[in-house]
Amino acid sequence: MSFNIEQLRREFPLLSQEVNGKPLVYFDNAATTQKPKAVVERLIEYYYKENSNIHRGAHYLSQQATETYENARETTRLYLNAAFSHEIIFSRGTTEAINLVASSFSKKFVNPGDEILISAMEHHSNIVPWQMACQERGAILKVIPMNEKGELILEEYEKLLSNNTRIVAVTHVSNALGTINPIEEIISLAHQKGIPVLIDGAQAVPHMKVDVQALDCDFYCFSGHKLYGPMGVGVLYGKEEWLQQMPPYQGGGEMIKEVRFTGTTYNELPFKFEAGTPNVGDVLGLEAALRFVSYLRHDEISAYEDQLMQYGMEQLQTLENIRFIGTAEKKTSVISFIFNDIHPYDTGIILDKLGIAVRTGHHCAQPTMDFFEVPGTVRVSFAVYNTRQEIDILVEGLKKVRTLFG
Amino acid sequence: MTIKEKEQEIISEFEMFDDWLDKYNYIIEIGKSVPVIDSQYKQDQYLIKGCQSQVWLHASMEDGRVIFKADSDALITRGIVGLLIRVLSNQPPQDIVDADLAFIDAIGLKEHLSPTRSNGLVNMIKQMKLYALAFKAKQQGT
Numbered sequence: 170m171s172f173n174i175e176q177l178r179r180e181f182p183l184l185s186q187e188v189n190g191k192p193l194v195y196f197d198n199a200a201t202t203q204k205p206k207a208v209v210e211r212l213i214e215y216y217y218k219e220n221s222n223i224h225r226g227a228h229y230l231s232q233q234a235t236e237t238y239e240n241a242r243e244t245t246r247l248y249l250n251a252a253f254s255h256e257i258i259f260s261r262g263t264t265e266a267i268n269l270v271a272s273s274f275s276k277k278f279v280n281p282g283d284e285i286l287i288s289a290m291e292h293h294s295n296i297v298p299w300q301m302a303c304q305e306r307g308a309i310l311k312v313i314p315m316n317e318k319g320e321l322i323l324e325e326y327e328k329l330l331s332n333n334t335r336i337v338a339v340t341h342v343s344n345a346l347g348t349i350n351p352i353e354e355i356i357s358l359a360h361q362k363g364i365p366v367l368i369d370g371a372q373a374v375p376h377m378k379v380d381v382q383a384l385d386c387d388f389y390c391f392s393g394h395k396l397y398g399p400m401g402v403g404v405l406y407g408k409e410e411w412l413q414q415m416p417p418y419q420g421g422g423e424m425i426k427e428v429r430f431t432g433t434t435y436n437e438l439p440f441k442f443e444a445g446t447p448n449v450g451d452v453l454g455l456e457a458a459l460r461f462v463s464y465l466r467h468d469e470i471s472a473y474e475d476q477l478m479q480y481g482m483e484q485l486q487t488l489e490n491i492r493f494i495g496t497a498e499k500k501t502s503v504i505s506f507i508f509n510d511i512h513p514y515d516t517g518i519i520l521d522k523l524g525i526a527v528r529t530g531h532h533c534a535q536p537t538m539d540f541f542e543v544p545g546t547v548r549v550s551f552a553v554y555n556t557r558q559e560i561d562i563l564v565e566g567l568k569k570v571r572t573l574f575g
Numbered sequence: 576m577t578i579k580e581k582e583q584e585i586i587s588e589f590e591m592f593d594d595w596l597d598k599y600n601y602i603i604e605i606g607k608s609v610p611v612i613d614s615q616y617k618q619d620q621y622l623i624k625g626c627q628s629q630v631w632l633h634a635s636m637e638d639g640r641v642i643f644k645a646d647s648d649a650l651i652t653r654g655i656v657g658l659l660i661r662v663l664s665n666q667p668p669q670d671i672v673d674a675d676l677a678f679i680d681a682i683g684l685k686e687h688l689s690p691t692r693s694n695g696l697v698n699m700i701k702q703m704k705l706y707a708l709a710f711k712a713k714q715q716g717t
């Protein structure tokens with residue numbers, strides 16, 4: 170490991186606080202990560218020195234803000250290795266990005282009797298927008314099943330790809346299970362039939378390098394706040410050929426070329442999909458987060474997080490009556506489990522008293538919980554600033570839980 | 576005993592604990608000793624859904640008093656359910672409607688009654704009061 174963890178943790182002031190009289194152990198990174206100083210300082214700088222509305226004023230500040238905003242788009246393009254910066258659409262987050270595609274793509278390409286294919290391990294935000302689209306377009310939602318380990322069954326996927334399938338929407342990494350899906354294969358199988366694929370990258374981008382051209386995905390979405398960036402900003406990458414053909418999602422300023430009461434012509438990409446004043450400050454914060462992650466280097470981050478996860482699994486395995494939910498061969502940064510004899514909520518309450526933040530519940534993936542027949546799980550999710558000592562504290566906490574309830 | 580007297584009794588019991596762990600241990604013990612609700616009531620019509628844990632609640636009227644039976648899938652929730660039953664069950668409907676349940680705050684468990692916990696308890700109390708109101712209306716109607 171080439172970065173110094175103590176030094177790294179100092180970049181995240183929030184981590185050094187106490188909760189319930191105990192040093193905070195933050196293991197809820199899949200919900201949102203903490204923010205480094207570089208990100209917060211970028212927000213401050215923008216609002217203190219640069220704030221102005223963009224793409225409209227001839228004055229100095231507006232010009233500057235427009236330029237920095239468009240530079241952030243270019244930084245994001247480079248980060249994802251997209252072919253063109255107009256293939257990068259800024260959104261409020263993954264949820265809005267998926268809703269945009271589900272709505273606009275379906276209006277143009279989905280008709281009664283058509284099928285939309287998602288997977289059994291999707292977050293609600295990659296289920297509900299498609300259900301809504303199906304309802305509106307009279308289409309049918311189909312689901313790729315998974316096995317007991319929490320891995321998608323590719324043979325079944327192949328069978329589900331039909332002449333009626335209009336789009337496939339699958340998560341890159343499952344937020345409830347940590348499974349890394351074989352999206353290269355999923356994409357290439359769909360492309361053999363000319364079907365586009367949307368990848369929900371919310372849980373993948375913080376942990377691995379993503380190259381949208383190498384993947385050849387048609388759409389890729391992620392949220393800034395899970396990647397050390399601010400809340401309220403996210404990214405939709407879409408291939409030009411699809412974005413060009415899709416109708417706008419929302420109407421308003423910025424997205425138009427000409428407005429007459431007799432009719433309106435739309436602006437070109439990417440502005441067609443960015444109606445209204447964009448979230449300039451947070452986009453710049455996101456840019457700072459991308460720079461931060463690039464500076465740490467993705468291969469280093471992955472290597473470190475893999476070690477943490479391995480250590481975590483070794484330690485947690487020693488606990489009595491523990492059942493891991495999601496035991497895929499390929500996993501990243503999420504350990505989801507349940508004690509057979511203790512409700513996840515009870516576990517979460519005691520851990521909270523000990524200053525340990527984990528997520529308990531269904532993780533916005535109720536169908537996944539139903540599949541494993543659990544009311545929810547306890548989810549421990551890692552970020553680059555977590556340590557082995559924190560895992561030791563967690564294990565001690567869980568032992569306490571076992572003596573209380575076991 | 577009235578609701579207020581029962582609340583006071585619980586407050587005195589909790590005064591013995593100076594450490595959160597002992598307090599939670601006690602709640603867990605209560606949770607374990609709450610009489611298990613008949614499985615016939617563990618059905619959707621009695622279910623109060625929380626995001627994190629859920630509660631089943633049944634109410635009946637006997638001799639002018641409302642009898643509550645309840646259960647939860649999580650033990651800490653069940654312990655607090657046990658306390659609420661101890662205070663509110665077997666009381667006249669009007670007293671239940673009027674109860675402010677200040678004891679929860681006094682014993683330091685207010686955080687469990689926050690809607691953000693989403694454990695079903697807030698809605699359970701609401702439901703208990705609604706049952707009491709309904710029984711009262713029925714009483715007056717006859």
Ligand SMILES: Cc1ncc(COP(=O)(O)O)c(C=O)c1O
Pocket residue numbers: 199200261262263264265292294295340342343344369371372392533
């Ligand atoms: C896999 C996955 N998809 C989508 C989302 C939704 O992200 P957001 O709430 O930031 O829009 C999440 C967040 O929990 C997620 O984990």
